[in-house]
Amino acid sequence: MRKTLAAAVTSLALCFTLGAGSAFAAEKETSLSGIVDSVYGTPYKYGGTSTAGFDCSGFTRYVFKQMGVTLPRVSAAQFKAGTAVSKSELQAGDLVFFNTRGGGKVSHVGIYVGDGEFAHASSSKGIRIDKLSNSYYENRYVGAKRILSKYGYSVYAAES
DSSP: HHHHHHHHHHHHHHHHHHHHHHHHHHHHTSSSHHHHOOOHHBOOOOOEEEETOOHHHHHHHHHHTTTTTTOSHHHHHHHHEEEEEEEOOEEEEEEEEEEETTSSSEEEEEEEEEETEEEEEETTTEEEEEESSSSHHTTTTEEEEEEEEHHHHHIIISSO
């Protein structure tokens, strides 16, 4: 009887532990880092807007959609959204913009994830994280925009 009771208690504890783990996993998926992690490594696809393949603005649009925010489709239009923010004031969740084609126009976008890094769709490596201080990106940096409200930031992007 004691072995049966001990087994039942252990099984019940295990069920609660697994259930709690699943709840934490679900919570992580709705955070900025969880959403980015869930698509990390997805291949680049020109015009791509889904987990089958992303281009840069398709990636940012997808991530923000998971957070309940609708962004315009292309990077130049996304640059017109939100509120300008200086590089020194960047917060996780801010969009960062680059001129990678010359001509003075925005042609690439990523999402600042903190610690000087941003997530983006690299045309050669897919969804990845790079440093803003990387000379390629540093020399092509155009600016940043804050899209998330203070509430949205606290829910999706704030470090816990």
